[in-house]
Every structure is written in structure tokens, then in C-alpha cells.
Amino acid sequence: MNSIDIESKKFLGQPKNFVSIFNALLFDGKQVLKPEYLKDENSELVMNVSSKHVDIIKRYEDGTYLDLFVIESQSYVDQSMVARVMEYESVARMRYIRQNFKKHVPMHTRLPMILTVVLYVGESKWNAAKRLSELEIIHPGFEDMFNEFKLNLIELNTNHKYNTGEKATQDFFDLLRMIYRKQILKEDLDREFNRDALYFAYVVTKNKELLNIYQKNEKGDVKVCRALDEMFEESTNKGIQMGIKQGIEQGIEQGIEQGSEKKELEMYRKMMDKGFEIKTIASIFSVSEESIKKLLMKA
Known part of the structure; x- marks a missing residue:
């Protein structure tokens, strides 16, 4: 079991965090599902299904319904x-x-x-099938007989902002969006983030700045955004400087190339002035007649 799986079970397995994922997907953050009705599913079912990499399975009993909720935390496109x-x-x-x-x-x-909800925490775009019909070949005429199955997928690397209704999961969702988009909103600069959400975001993204902030703050909520904003700005500046450097190098190369062409052109013209034909010049310099003609036309 890797570090993401371990932290996923610890963070998402907390009842408040667990139900908030479903409330975000189904009810736009309204507290319809209550954490007090959750129970750990300790039967053979967990052993059988969890061995296939499902992260968390819980029963939901509120006196009226008995349901089984599953969260699969996914860090790569499958x-x-x-x-x-x-x-x-x-x-x-x-x-x-x-x-x-x-x-x-x-x-x-x-x-x-x-x-089942699949919580996709990876950075790259989810370009895999979201419906069974996108995975299987459905022959013409069989559409009405085909049993569709839709993935309940939460993607944290898109522009869509989910509302979980729970601070810890909301902080985790928003941190991942900030890091993947490399953008901090002005109103978030002094926002304080849940420390557990901060650490889970570090485990998922391997962002060292998050780890530094986590280690400097031993308890309570943590201010993160100003440090991230400075990191993003520094990264952007480095990218600009690298672009300028590459542009200068390309300019020098183009200058050398253009200078070489100018010398060739002068030589060809002098020889033509002395009566040499293009065919003869091409033979002397081991180049094609076409290349000489193109160079003369460019001038």
C-alpha cells in the first residue's frame, strides 16, 4: 500500500470527511447525509472488495435506509x-x-x-472512459439492449469548484486546484487551511512547499497561500528568463545562419557577373541548382 492509499484512508475515512464527498457530488454541499449514521463495514465484503484496491467502504444506517458507500481515491488515469x-x-x-x-x-x-465515488486527485486530465459505452464496442442495432453504467467521478484538476460543506475536505479540494492551476485568488491569500488537508495535499502532489509549511506549524489551521503565491511567481519568472535565454540563443543561431547565406549570395553573384552559369556554380560548390535559385530569389 503506497503513501497516498494510507493517507487517503486516514483522511477520507473520518466520518465528517467521508459523507462530505457524497454531499458534494449529490447535494452541492448540503448536509443531507450525516456522519453519525456511518458505520465501518468490517465484514468479509471489505476483505473481498478492498483487496481490489477500493479505499474506504462504510455502511449508512439512519433508521430508514441501509446503504453501502464506497470511495475510491485515484491518483492516475485508469x-x-x-x-x-x-x-x-x-x-x-x-x-x-x-x-x-x-x-x-x-x-x-x-x-x-x-x-461508489471515484475521487480523482491526479494532475493530468482524466481522458479515460466515464461510461461503459465509452469503453465497450456497441454494434449498430444493439443500443437499446445495452446496459449503461456511469462513473461517479470527482475531478479536482478542472475549473469546476465542488462544495463539500466540510472545512477539511473543502480545504483539500481547493489546495489541489490551486497547485494544479498555479493560481491563488486574492481573497484566499490570508485563508487558513486545515492541517490534515494540507498534509494530504502534500502526499498527493509531492509539493515540498506544502511539507515545509506543515512542519513549521505543529497544530491548528495554517496559512498557506502567500507562500504558494511566491512559489508560483518565482516559477513563472524562471520560465520567463528561460524563454528569454532561449530566444537570444535562437536569435544568435539565426544571425549566424543569415550571415552565412549573405556570404554565399555575394559569391554566387560575383561568379555570375564573371559569366559563370548557375549549373557550373552548382557543380563547383556541390550544391543543387534549385538552392542557388532560391537564394537569389530571396535576395
């Missing part, structure tokens, strides 16, 4: 993710059936809802 999530949910459903019904499922029985 083309097979749609199929993987389908497998997780199928395993969970069959496990529930085997544990609760001896022979067959009684008529009118309704199974618990199983809902």
Missing part, C-alpha cells in the same frame, strides 16, 4: 475504472445476498443501495 467499479459493486451485492438469504431472494425484496 482506462478500466468503469469496469473496476462495476466489479466492486457486483461483488458487494452478491456478498450481501449470500449473507442474508439462504437459498433465494424472496419476492419484492429490495437490496441496499450501493454507491
